[in-house]
Amino acid sequence: xxxxxxILIALAGNPNSGKTSIxxxxxxxxxxxxxxxxxxxxxxxGQKNRDGYHITxxxxxxxxxxxxxSLDEKIARDFIVNESPDLIINVIDSGNLERSxxxxxxxxxxxxxxxxxxxxxxxxxEAGIEIDTAKxxxxxxxxIVKTIGNRAQxxxxxxxxxxxxxxxxxxxxxxxxxxxxxQLDDIVTSLTDxxxxxxxxxxxxxxxxxxxxxxxxxxxxxxxxxxxxxxxxAKLREKLDESVDxxxxxxxxxxxxxxxxxxYGYVAGIVREVMKRPKVDRMRQSNLVDNFLTHKILGYPxxxxxxxxxxxxxxxxxxxxxxxxxxxxAIIQDGVTSALPAGVFTDLVVDGIIGxxxxxxxxxxxxxxxxxxxxxLEDSGYMARAAFLMDRLMHYMGLQGKxxxxxxxxxxxxxxxxxxxxxxxxxxxxxxxxxxxxxMSCSARLPVYILFAGAFFGKxxxxxxxxxxxxxxxxxxxxxQLFKNTILRSEDIPFVMELPPYRWPTGRSxxxxxxxxxxxxxxxxxxxxxxxxxxxxxxxxxxxxxxxxQDYDAQIVQLSQMDTExxxxxxxxxxxxxxxxxxxxxxxxxxxxxxxxxxxxxxxxWQMGVSLLTGFVAKEVVISSMGVLYxxxxxxxxxxxxxxxxxxxxxxxxxxxxAYAFMVFILLYTxxxxxxxxxxxxxxxxxxxxxxxxxxxxxxVAAFIVFQGGSILGL
Amino acid sequence: xxxxxxxxxxxxxxxGRIVRVGGYGAIRRRLYDLGLHNGEIVEMIKMAxxxxxxxxxxxxxxxxxxxxxxxxxxxxxxxx
Numbered sequence: 001x002x003x004x005x006x007i008l009i010a011l012a013g014n015p016n017s018g019k020t021s022i023x024x025x026x027x028x029x030x031x032x033x034x035x036x037x038x039x040x041x042x043x044x045x046g047q048k049n050r051d052g053y054h055i056t057x058x059x060x061x062x063x064x065x066x067x068x069x070s071l072d073e074k075i076a077r078d079f080i081v082n083e084s085p086d087l088i089i090n091v092i093d094s095g096n097l098e099r100s101x102x103x104x105x106x107x108x109x110x111x112x113x114x115x116x117x118x119x120x121x122x123x124x125x126e127a128g129i130e131i132d133t134a135k136x137x138x139x140x141x142x143x144i145v146k147t148i149g150n151r152a153q154x155x156x157x158x159x160x161x162x163x164x165x166x167x168x169x170x171x172x173x174x175x176x177x178x179x180x181x182x183q184l185d186d187i188v189t190s191l192t193d194x195x196x197x198x199x200x201x202x203x204x205x206x207x208x209x210x211x212x213x214x215x216x217x218x219x220x221x222x223x224x225x226x227x228x229x230x231x232x233x234a235k236l237r238e239k240l241d242e243s244v245d246x247x248x249x250x251x252x253x254x255x256x257x258x259x260x261x262x263x264y265g266y267v268a269g270i271v272r273e274v275m276k277r278p279k280v281d282r283m284r285q286s287n288l289v290d291n292f293l294t295h296k297i298l299g300y301p302x303x304x305x306x307x308x309x310x311x312x313x314x315x316x317x318x319x320x321x322x323x324x325x326x327x328x329x330a331i332i333q334d335g336v337t338s339a340l341p342a343g344v345f346t347d348l349v350v351d352g353i354i355g356x357x358x359x360x361x362x363x364x365x366x367x368x369x370x371x372x373x374x375x376x377l378e379d380s381g382y383m384a385r386a387a388f389l390m391d392r393l394m395h396y397m398g399l400q401g402k403x404x405x406x407x408x409x410x411x412x413x414x415x416x417x418x419x420x421x422x423x424x425x426x427x428x429x430x431x432x433x434x435x436x437x438x439x440m441s442c443s444a445r446l447p448v449y450i451l452f453a454g455a456f457f458g459k460x461x462x463x464x465x466x467x468x469x470x471x472x473x474x475x476x477x478x479x480x481q482l483f484k485n486t487i488l489r490s491e492d493i494p495f496v497m498e499l500p501p502y503r504w505p506t507g508r509s510x511x512x513x514x515x516x517x518x519x520x521x522x523x524x525x526x527x528x529x530x531x532x533x534x535x536x537x538x539x540x541x542x543x544x545x546x547x548x549x550q551d552y553d554a555q556i557v558q559l560s561q562m563d564t565e566x567x568x569x570x571x572x573x574x575x576x577x578x579x580x581x582x583x584x585x586x587x588x589x590x591x592x593x594x595x596x597x598x599x600x601x602x603x604x605x606w607q608m609g610v611s612l613l614t615g616f617v618a619k620e621v622v623i624s625s626m627g628v629l630y631x632x633x634x635x636x637x638x639x640x641x642x643x644x645x646x647x648x649x650x651x652x653x654x655x656x657x658x659a660y661a662f663m664v665f666i667l668l669y670t671x672x673x674x675x676x677x678x679x680x681x682x683x684x685x686x687x688x689x690x691x692x693x694x695x696x697x698x699x700x701v702a703a704f705i706v707f708q709g710g711s712i713l714g715l
Numbered sequence: 716x717x718x719x720x721x722x723x724x725x726x727x728x729x730x731g732r733i734v735r736v737g738g739y740g741a742i743r744r745r746l747y748d749l750g751l752h753n754g755e756i757v758e759m760i761k762m763a764x765x766x767x768x769x770x771x772x773x774x775x776x777x778x779x780x781x782x783x784x785x786x787x788x789x790x791x792x793x794x795x
Contacts, residue, residue: 065748069741098774099750257736260747277775296764388779392765401768496749496784499770499777 007055007166008083012076012107013091014100015062015425016500018119021149021509022091023059026159031516042422051163058085064099066106068221071427080110086166087113089158094124094131094146095501097275101267104140105178111207113169114142115162121146121154123501128278136274141175150506177209180262183250187243188212194239199232215240216247217256289502293382299389306382307408310373314366315412315443321365329358344541352537363415363674368518370409370416375513377405378423379505384497391495397477398484400424400495403433407476410440411469414671418678419517431683432480432488435691438671439476441469444619448666451623451638455647456656468663475668475698538587540614545585552578583625588613602665602700603658603707612665618672657715661707669699718792723769723785725759731790732756738787750774751788 013019024031027046044059060079061072068074080088090107092100107114118124118131137144143161147154179185191212214222215236227233247255293302333350340346377383387401394403402424409417417437424430449468453461552574559567559574583589588610595609604612607626615622623637630646647654654662670676670692680688725731733755736746750773751757760770760777767782 065744067741067744067748069744096774096776099776102748102750256744257747260744261752264750264752294761294763294770299764384779388763388768388770391779391781392763392767495768495779495781496745497779498749499779 005053007053007087007163008058008085009055009162010058010060010079010083010085010088011091012060012080012088012103013062013117013119014064014093014096014103014498016498017062017091017093017100018149019059019062019091021152022089022117022119022147022155022158023057024509024512025149025152025155027057048159050159053163053166055162058083064103066103066110067217068219072425074221077110080107080112085112086169087115087162089115089117089162090142091117091119091149094118094121095127095129097131097271098264098267101270102263105263105267108140108175108178109213110210113165114140114175115158115165116140116142116144117158118144118146119149122148122151123503130276132274136270139270139273150503150509152508178263178266180259181265184247184258184262187247188216191216191239191243194236195226198226198236213259216243217259218244218254290385294385294388303386303389306377306386307405310370310377311408311412313373314370314409314416318365318369322362325358325362325364329354329361333358344544347541348534348537351541352534356534356537363413364518364522366413367416367419368514370420371514371517372510374405374420374423375510376505379503379510379513381500381502383423384499387497388499397432397436397480398488399433399436399480400429401497403429406433406437407440410437410442412443414438414440414442414675415678418675418682421682422517428488431687432483434679434683434687435483435694436476436480438675438691438695439472439479439668441472441667442619442671444672445666447638448619448622449663451643452647452659452663454638455644456654456659464660464663468667471664472667475702479698540583540586540588542586545582548578548581580630583610598700601708602661602703603653603655603711604662604665604703605653608654608662612669615666616670616673616676618674619666622666657710658707660710661703664706665699665703667699668702669696717794719789720792721786722757722759722771722780722788722790723782725757725771725790725792727759727761730756730758730793732793733788734791735789736787737789738784742784742787746784746788749778750776756793757788757790 011019011023023044023046027048031044031046042061046057046059048055048057058079060076063070063073063076066073066077079085088107090100090104092104104114104116116137118133124131133144133146143165145154145158145161147158149155180188188209192209195208195211195215211222211226215226227237244255247253247258251258253261292298295302333354336350336354337346340349374383377386383402383405386404389401390404391401394401394407397403399407403421405423406417406420409420414437417440418434421430421433421437424433446465449465450461453464457464556571556574559571584592591613592606592610595613596606599606599609599612607630611622611625614625623643627643630643646652647659676688676692679691683691719734720731722731722733733751733753736743736751736753738746755773757771757773760772762769763779768779769782769785770777770779771785772778
């Protein structure tokens with residue numbers, strides 16, 4: 001027979017089974033990360049050439065089961081049904097055989113060839129657990145290999161076993177059908193015959209027994225696929241109803257539960273046969289550490305300290321490489337400017353492309369350090385404890401404990417925070433966290449607060465800024481409650497989370513984790529942001545003004561011949577006026593005509609309106625564009641006395657009240673274009689648009705209430 | 716006969732055998748899939764500092780579960 005040289009292998013297993021380290025070990029660096037069709041659940045694919053085969057590995061989402069209730073489980077089983085992998089490597093935590101084998105049973109039900117990987121073998125042996133692998137292999141009808149994934153041990157044997165199983169795939173020694181006890185077995189067998197006889201030739205029918213089991217369980221997905229045509233499936237439906245009624249009558253339970261209990265019964269039988277374990281809880285060694293880390297009183301301070309350390313590392317340590325990158329980008333820009341002839345093309349390359357790429361790379365140090373910290377928390381098992389500690393509090397926002405880490409990171413920078421939501425398993429939690437994250441005021445917004453609070457609130461500026469941060473949290477709680485009871489209500493999967501034993505993270509897996517995230521950031525974000533920044537550059541550059549209200553260039557040339565201080569001042573003033581006229585003339589500038597009336601009910605002048613518009617690019621731009629608009633030049637920052645003076649000047653029309661409304665607007669509207677792209681990447685385009693519109697409308701309404709409400713109260 | 720209570724009623728260190736898993740649909744199935752099935756012996760390990768969620772142990776692993784969901788699981792108290 002002609003040997004097919006392509007092998008498709010899927011990795012399945014529980015969360016915390018060490019599946020990812022096995023995947024990394026098997027595929028090395030030949031990996032790519034995509035999404036499963038139609039969803040934003042990560043699909044990791046790796047390649048390997050071996051023994052003349054080209055092997056493709058797909059890492060399925062870590063699951064405990066294969067029901068239609070959860071997205072991850074549905075993805076895993078749809079992959080098995082639709083892509084029919086040649087075999088599955090089922091990664092099992094050797095120290096937790098019962099729960100792991102429950103998933104194995106469901107894989108066996110699907111009739112796929114399985115290699116069982118008893119992973120974390122070292123931990124199990126240390127805990128005194130003995131497993132008779134020969135017997136287990138016979139009972140399950142599947143080859144068994146022992147591995148230690150995080151030390152890359154046993155991977156060679158695992159690969160050999162997989163290839164051997166593939167080559168022997170036509171042999172009859174497949175695994176026996178899962179038995180649920182004789183009564184249920186009979187029902188399943190006879191229903192299987194009905195499925196086979198059913199004229200509806202749906203895709204899952206390649207495995208009629210699995211189909212029968214799923215129908216009995218009342219699986220909505222399978223029922224939908226299988227029973228679309230009422231007439232054709234009438235007989236099957238009748239048979240199914242009869243079986244379900246019979247089961248209900250004899251067991252007084254839902255068939256779903258009878259089958260589940262059947263699986264556990266079968267698993268218990270196997271475990272009894274093959275495993276010996278001492279009566280000590282393997283968690284005991286962890287207990288001392290755990291008592292400290294989740295202590296009634298010490299738990300929170302320790303947690304806050306750890307988060308604070310990561311936060312500091314991310315933003316303080318990240319600050320230095322960020323400056324180097326900033327300097328490097330500036331040097332390259334200068335180099336290119338002097339190398340190329342002045343003109344539109346050079347401006348595009350320097351400001352649009354290099355500036356755009358620079359704006360992405362500048363976040364790289366933050367991302368790398370943050371993900372290093374998160375990888376350490378996850379691999380050590382502490383992340384689950386942090387979620388355990390924070391769950392009650394996060395529940396107020398409709399979130400669960402694990403969302404706390406992204407939320408706290410959001411005070412630094414929204415972009416890495418959005419990316420860190422990948423640690424949440426449920427899609428719904430991820431989306432809700434992403435939608436609430438921007439309300440955690442990121443560090444780029446702080447300079448705007450400092451400028452306005454400093455200018456208008458004098459000594460109480462600190463308190464005013466603090467109140468803005470608190471307002472962000474309050475808004476997040478309210479919006480969280482709102483979303484949880486409206487648009488994100490659907491999935492009511494309970495928060496049940498495994499607390500894995502504490503482990504020393506291995507450098508290898510931490511580094512792989514970190515590098516993967518970084519790669520995603522560079523590749524996916526880089527491309528889109530580059531395009532976005534080029535478009536924005538066009539909007540802010542064109543159309544070019546050729547006629548000005550006065551001949552600036554001639555005046556500047558004339559003045560530059562006089563070498564006095566007064567002349568120099570006049571030159572910078574003229575340059576500022578010219579830049580302001582340029583900006584006014586561009587497409588962004590023309591928007592001010594629209595923006596002005598839109599923001600005047602909020603007490604903002606048109607300069608504030610346009611700077612808010614440029615603030616969509618990044619909050620750092622708000623102050624510099626105000627500088628341009630107030631004809632002070634772009635090199636304004638929050639300490640610039642000029643800008644403070646201009647704002648405080650009664651002619652500007654800005655009052656303490658409108659300044660506060662402006663800060664509220666800055667807090668609540670879309671953080672920046674990079675964050676927007678990150679939202680698209682992590683939650684999809686639909687949620688990106690939702691987030692943009694929702695936040696901007698919310699910001700407008702809130703600023704309106706502050707300004708108009710305050711005016712009525714006479715503030 | 717031993718007393719039957721909700722899993723959420725256990726005090727840290729107490730053990731019980733599961734006699735019924737209530738709730739319905741996704742919630743019940745999820746509890747089952749994680750290993751909370753009839754006959755399984757569970758031990759209450761501790762409560763989070765704010766009394767919710769709970770840490771329980773069964774099989775050979777520890778799991779965090781919210782009070783409201785633990786209440787769906789009926790257990791038969793076991794003597795120490």
